[in-house]
Amino acid sequence: MALLQISEPGMAAAPHEHRLAVGIDLGTTNSLVATVRSGTATVLPDELGRPLLPSIVRYHADGRVDVGYAAQARQATDPKNTVVSVKRFMGRGLRDVAHVENAPYDFVDAPGMVQIRTAAGVKSPVEISSEILKVLRSRAELSLGGELSGVVITVPAYFDDAQRQATKDAGRLAGLNVLRLLNEPTAAAIAYGLDNAAEGIYAVYDLGGGTFDLSILKLSRGVFEVVATSGDSMLGGDDFDQRVFCWAVEQAKLPPLGPKDMRQLLMKAREAKEYLTYHGEAPFTARLSSGELVDLALDTEIFSTITQTLVRKTLGPVRKALRDAGLTVDDIKGVVMVGGATRMPQIQHAVAELFRRDPLNNLDPDKVVALGAAMQANVLAGNKPQGEDWLLLDVIPLSLGIETMGGLAEKIIPRNTTIPAAKAQEFTTYKDGQTAMSFHVVQGERELVADCRSLARFDLKGIPPMAAGAARVRVTFQVDADGLLSVTAREASTGAEASITVRPSYGLSDAEIERMLRESFEHAKEDVHARALAEYRVDGQRLLDATRSALAADKALLEPHEIEAIEKAMRALEQALPGNDPRAIKQATEALNRATDEFAGRRMDEGIKRALSGKKIGSL
Amino acid sequence: MHNHFELFGLAPDFALDPEALERSYREIQSRVHPDRFAHAGDAERRASLQWTTRVNEAYRTLQDPVQRAKHILELHGVDVAFETNTRMPSDFLVQQLGLREELEGAVSGKDATALDRLKSDLSNNKQTLIGQIGEAIDSRKDYAGAAGLVRKLMFLDKLDAEIEAAYEELE
Numbered sequence: 001m002a003l004l005q006i007s008e009p010g011m012a013a014a015p016h017e018h019r020l021a022v023g024i025d026l027g028t029t030n031s032l033v034a035t036v037r038s039g040t041a042t043v044l045p046d047e048l049g050r051p052l053l054p055s056i057v058r059y060h061a062d063g064r065v066d067v068g069y070a071a072q073a074r075q076a077t078d079p080k081n082t083v084v085s086v087k088r089f090m091g092r093g094l095r096d097v098a099h100v101e102n103a104p105y106d107f108v109d110a111p112g113m114v115q116i117r118t119a120a121g122v123k124s125p126v127e128i129s130s131e132i133l134k135v136l137r138s139r140a141e142l143s144l145g146g147e148l149s150g151v152v153i154t155v156p157a158y159f160d161d162a163q164r165q166a167t168k169d170a171g172r173l174a175g176l177n178v179l180r181l182l183n184e185p186t187a188a189a190i191a192y193g194l195d196n197a198a199e200g201i202y203a204v205y206d207l208g209g210g211t212f213d214l215s216i217l218k219l220s221r222g223v224f225e226v227v228a229t230s231g232d233s234m235l236g237g238d239d240f241d242q243r244v245f246c247w248a249v250e251q252a253k254l255p256p257l258g259p260k261d262m263r264q265l266l267m268k269a270r271e272a273k274e275y276l277t278y279h280g281e282a283p284f285t286a287r288l289s290s291g292e293l294v295d296l297a298l299d300t301e302i303f304s305t306i307t308q309t310l311v312r313k314t315l316g317p318v319r320k321a322l323r324d325a326g327l328t329v330d331d332i333k334g335v336v337m338v339g340g341a342t343r344m345p346q347i348q349h350a351v352a353e354l355f356r357r358d359p360l361n362n363l364d365p366d367k368v369v370a371l372g373a374a375m376q377a378n379v380l381a382g383n384k385p386q387g388e389d390w391l392l393l394d395v396i397p398l399s400l401g402i403e404t405m406g407g408l409a410e411k412i413i414p415r416n417t418t419i420p421a422a423k424a425q426e427f428t429t430y431k432d433g434q435t436a437m438s439f440h441v442v443q444g445e446r447e448l449v450a451d452c453r454s455l456a457r458f459d460l461k462g463i464p465p466m467a468a469g470a471a472r473v474r475v476t477f478q479v480d481a482d483g484l485l486s487v488t489a490r491e492a493s494t495g496a497e498a499s500i501t502v503r504p505s506y507g508l509s510d511a512e513i514e515r516m517l518r519e520s521f522e523h524a525k526e527d528v529h530a531r532a533l534a535e536y537r538v539d540g541q542r543l544l545d546a547t548r549s550a551l552a553a554d555k556a557l558l559e560p561h562e563i564e565a566i567e568k569a570m571r572a573l574e575q576a577l578p579g580n581d582p583r584a585i586k587q588a589t590e591a592l593n594r595a596t597d598e599f600a601g602r603r604m605d606e607g608i609k610r611a612l613s614g615k616k617i618g619s620l
Numbered sequence: 621m622h623n624h625f626e627l628f629g630l631a632p633d634f635a636l637d638p639e640a641l642e643r644s645y646r647e648i649q650s651r652v653h654p655d656r657f658a659h660a661g662d663a664e665r666r667a668s669l670q671w672t673t674r675v676n677e678a679y680r681t682l683q684d685p686v687q688r689a690k691h692i693l694e695l696h697g698v699d700v701a702f703e704t705n706t707r708m709p710s711d712f713l714v715q716q717l718g719l720r721e722e723l724e725g726a727v728s729g730k731d732a733t734a735l736d737r738l739k740s741d742l743s744n745n746k747q748t749l750i751g752q753i754g755e756a757i758d759s760r761k762d763y764a765g766a767a768g769l770v771r772k773l774m775f776l777d778k779l780d781a782e783i784e785a786a787y788e789e790l791e
Contacts (some may be wrong), residue, residue, distance in 0.1 A: 019659070150659065179658045223646055316791060323784055380658035391650050417680070420654065422673045480669060481654040543661040550664070593662040600663035604671045607651035612629040612644065 019149035021179070021381035022140045023187070023373025026129060026153055026167065028087040028209030028236060029340065031055045032367060033136040034374035035144060036383070041191065041371040044143045052366065053139075055209075057131045058082040059120035067135045079104040079263040081118045085238055086132075088210045089114050089125040090170075091162035098234050099242055102266070104259030113166065126170045127516060133174035147538075150179035152377040154369050156211035157183035158231030158397045160443050161455050161485050168482065173516055175531070177538075179380040181482040184208070185215035186226055186394055187372030188338040192363055193219045194375065200333035201227070203321075205351055205359065206369075207314060208339040210236035214317045216325045216332070225393040228324035228416050230317035235310065237273075237341035243306045244269035244298065248284055252294045261288050272298045277343050304346055311350045318354060324416050335359040340366055393418050396483055402475060403440035403449045405430060412477045415445065419483055424476040433465040437473055441487055460489045529582065536585040540577050543589055544570060547596055550603060557602045569595040624678035624691055634692055634757040636682065645679045685750050686777060689757065689770045698763040700770070708771065716775055723779070727786045735790070739783050742776060749773045 022035045022044070030052040034043045043051045050069070058071035059081045066074070075082045083105070089097060094109040106117035115124045133153075140148060153176075155167050164181055171178040185204035192198060198219050206213040213231040217224060245266050249257070257265065268286050275282035276298065284296040322328060335351055337359045342348070351359045379389045395418055401411040402425075413423050429437065437460045444452030463471050472493035478486050547570060555563065569592040576588040625632040628644040650656075652671040657664045681687040693700050719738070726734035749772055756766035 180655070222650075319791065320788065323787060376655075380655055382659045391646060391653060392655060393649070418676045420669050420673045421676055423677075478669075478673070481672075542659060546660045546664065550660075596661060597663040597666075600661070600667040603664070604652055604667045608627075608648050608671070611647040611651050 018383055019381040020140075020144050020146050021150050021152075021374075021377040021383065022136075022144075022148060023152045023182075023370055023375070023377045024133065024136055024154065025184070025187075025370035025373060026087065026132065026155075026170075027055055027369075028085050028211065028238065029055060030209075030366065031132050031136060032370035033140050034367070034370040035140065036374050036378040041374045041378075043367050043370055044140055046139055053132065053135060054084075055086065055132055056082060056084045057086065057128050059118035059123065061119040063120050065120070065131050067131050076260055076264045076267060079259040080106060081120075082263075083116060083118075083123075083128050085210055086125050086128045088234070088238070089116075090129065091160070091164075091166040092125075096234075098239075102242060102245065102262065104262050113162075126166050126173060129167070129170035130173035133170055133176060137174055137176060147534075148176065149538075149542075150177045150377065150381050152180050152182050152187075152373045152380060153178055154182050154184045154187050154373045156206075156208070156231065156233055157185050157213040157215050157226075157229045158211065158233045159483075160233070160398055160453050161400075161483070162453070163233065164483055168484070175535075179377060181484075182373055182376055183213070183215065183226070183229070183394055183483075184211075184369045185213045185229070185338060186217070186224065186392065187370075187376065188336055188363075188368045189215070189217045189219065189224055189372070190375050190390075190392070191368045191372035192336045192360070193217075193224060195363070198334070201327065201331055202334050202336060203318070203332050203355070204336045204338055205314075205318070205342065206231075206338035207341040207347060208236050209341065210234070210238050212236060212314050212317065214314075214321050216321050216327065223391045223393070226395045226418075227327075228321040229395055229397045230321035230324070231397065232313065232317060235313055237270075237339070239310055240273050240307050240341065240344070241266055241269040243310065244272055244284075244303070247298070247302070247306050248294065248296055251296050254288075254292075254294070258289065261286075264288075265294070273303070273344070276300055276303050277345065300345075307346060311346050314347070315350065315354055329355050332357075336363070336368075337361050338363075338365050338368055394481075394483070395419060396421070396479055398443045398453075399445055400441070400443050400455075400477055400479070400485055401452070402427075403442060407449045408447060409442050409444070409449045409452050412475070413479060417479075419479050420481050422476060422478045424474050427473045427475060428469045429463065429466065429471045429473075430468060432468045434468065434471070435463045435465055436461045437463065437489070439475065439487070439489060441485070455485070456487065458487075458489075460491065463491045464494050466493070532582040533580065533585070536582045536589065537577055540573055540585050540589040543592055544573055544577075547592065550596070550599065554599075554603050554606060557606060558599060562599070566592075566595050566599065622674070622678065623695060624681050627675065627678050628682070630682075632692060632695060634685075634689055635754045636688070638683070641679070641682055645675065648675050685746075685753070686770060686773050689753050689766060689773075692757055693763050693767055693770070696763050698767060700767055708775070712772060712775075716779070719779060720782075723782060723786060727789060730790055732787075732790055735783060735786055739780075742780055742783065746773065746776050746780075749776065 022033050025032045032043050032052060034041055045051045053068045054072045056068065056071040056075060058066040058074055058078060071082055075084060092114055094107055094114040097114060100107065108115040108117055108122050113124055115122050137148060151171065153167060153171050155164055168178055168181055185206045188204050188206060189202060200219060202217050202219055204215045211233050212235040213229065215229040216227045218227055248265055248269065264286055268284055272282040272284050281297055281299040284298050286294045288294065332355060335355050342365050348359060378384060395416045396413065397415060399411045399415045400413045401409045404410045412425050413421055439458050439460065440454065441456045442449055442452040443455050446452055460473060470493065471491055473489055473491045476488045547566065573588040573592050576584045628641060630636060630640060630644065649672065652668055652675060654665065654668045654672060657668040681691050690700055722738060726738060749769060753766055753769045753773065756762045756769060
C-alpha cells in the first residue's frame, strides 16, 4: 500500500493540487477505467496495453480469484466457478433473473439478492463485482502512481434503487471512495457533448451487454440536463446471444446440456452474432463433451428473424421517453449510440428508421461511458476551476411510492423528477386505536403493488391510540444525487414523534459491509487497522482542506467566537491526524463536521444571494 | 411557507418568463448542487443536498401552471382545498364526460388519429384556460375566481395523463 502524504499541521494543501480521480464503467460484458490527464480523458490499459477488462470472475478452491482475460479463458472449462455478466444479478432476487435455466451456476436463493455457490464459498453479486472493481483500482493506482482520491462508477439509467445500492456497496467493498453513481447515457452525453461542442436536444441510445437505456438530454453551454429517461434493465446483447443459442439447440436437436456445453455454445452464439455485423453468414461449429459435432451456419436473414422482437422491444422505451419529454422525433438533433450491441446493423437500421436520421457513431461505443465518467470524476474531485466545469442535472428513472390499502401503489415521487428531490405525504390510521403502521416502499409505474419492485418494509410504532383517521403520519422520501432513496416517517398529530430511516432491503447493512471488508483483508493479508487508519486520515485531511478554503473565502459570515470554535476543532483534528488511533481521528473529524454545520448552511445561503445579485460566474 | 418566486428573484406573477426562471434556476444550482461539494465535509454536503432539493421543488412548482397558480393562491391566503372541494359547474362536467367517452372510443377502436385529435384539442383548451387564469390572478386579482379555473385545469391535466396512458396502451 502506498504511503499517505500528510502535510505539516497548519500548512494548507496547495489549492491547485491535482486529486487522483477516475471514472469506472462497470459493464455487463466489459469494464473500463479512465482518467483525465493534462485535460484529456483517456482509458487506462492493463500492462499488456488492453483497455477492456472482461467482467468475468473465477473463484479457485483455495480462495484465489482470477478476473478478466484469465477468467474468460476458463469460462467453458470451469463454468460453475466462473461468473460472467454478474451485473444482471445485482440487486436481484432469484425470481427476477432471466434465463436462469440457461445459466450454468449453482444459484442460492438468499433473501434480497441471489447468490452463487462457488469453489470458494457462496458469493453475492456485490462481492463478485467488487473483485472487478479491485482490479481496476489497482490498475489505476499503478498507472497514476498514487492512491485514488475518489471514483465515479456508472450504472444504467434504468437501474432501480436496489441495483444502485448494490453497485455503491461493491465500490465500498473494493475500498473505493465513490464520489457519485453516474447514469451511463448521461456519462456518454458528457463525453459526446464536450467533444463536439454539441448544443440542443439529443437522445442517447445505450444497448449494453445486459441493459438498455434511452435518455433524452438538453445540452447547452455548461449544462447537461436530462429531460427524460426510459429503458429496460433486463435487455441487452446477452439476450441476442440467448436467441442464437436457442436457435442452435433447436436446429441441432440437442438434448438438455451440461454447464460446460452450455457455456461453450453461448460463447459460440456470441461469436456468430459479432461475426454477422461484418459478414452475411457466420459459421457455428462446436464439439460437445459427448463428442457430437454441432455444425451450423447462421445467416443475416435468420438472425434478423429470431431477434426482431428484441430490436422492437427497444423502440417502446424510445417512444415513452419522447412522450414524457413532450417531444417528437423532429425535435431530436442527434442520436448518440452507446454500447457494443449497437454495432449490430439491425439496431442501426431500426434506430435510423424511428428517428428518421442516421445515428451518431463517431465515438467508440465501448469507451464513451468510461471517458464521460472520468470527466465527471475530475470535476467532482475539484480539479476544474469554477467556470470551466459544468452543471449536470439528472432524473430518477422510475416512480417511487408507498403501498396503500387494497394493494395499490401511491406515487410519491414521479419518474423523471430532477434529483436530488424530496416529497412528503401524510397518511393516517385505518382502525380505531391503531398504534403502529406498516410501510411498504415500492418502485415502478404500475398501479398494483404486486407489479412494482418492493424496495423496503418498515414499521412505525408508538402512535398514540386515536380514532381511525385521526393520526397524522408524515412520510418523507428523499432521493440524493446518486439516485438513492431514504424514507422517514413521523407521527406528529399529538406532538408524539417517532421516526425511522430505512435503507432498501437489497442494500447491505454497514455491519455486513464491514464483515466482508474484514474477511477480504484477512485474505489479502492486509492490515485492517492500517487500512482504517489510512481511510480516516484521508477523510480528516479532506475535511481540513475543505474547511480551510471555506474560511479563506467566507470568514466574514462568522462571528469571532464561531471562528474560534471552528479553529479549535481544526487544531484538534490536526493533532489527531499523525497519531495511530483511527477512532481518535474519526471522532475529531466528526467534531469538526459538527462545528462547521451552521457555517455550511450560511455559505449556501450566501451562494444563493450572490447568484441572484447578478454576479455571473463563468459560462453558466 | 416558502415563497418560491423570492427564491428565484422573480415577481410573483402567474405569467412568468420561462427563460428568466431557467436562468435563475441554473445560476443557483451552479452554486448549491451536490456536484460542487462532492469533496467537501459532511456538513456542507448535507446543506447542499437540502438546498438543491428545495430549489428543484420550487422550480418544478413554478414550471407547472397548476402548481404555480396554487402556490400564488396559497401565498395570498386563499384556501384552495382542491382535494376536498370537487364541486364543478354542471356544463363543464358534461363536457368532460363527453371527452372521456371519446377517449374510450378511441382506445377500443385502436384509433390513433382520434387520439391525436383529442390531444390537440385538449392542448388548445388548456392554453385558453391558462390565459384566463393569468388574467384572473395578474390583472383582476380575483383569486377566488382563479381557484375555480385552476380546478378546471386540473381536470384537463388528468385527461391529458389518461390520453398519454392510452397511447401506451395502443402500442
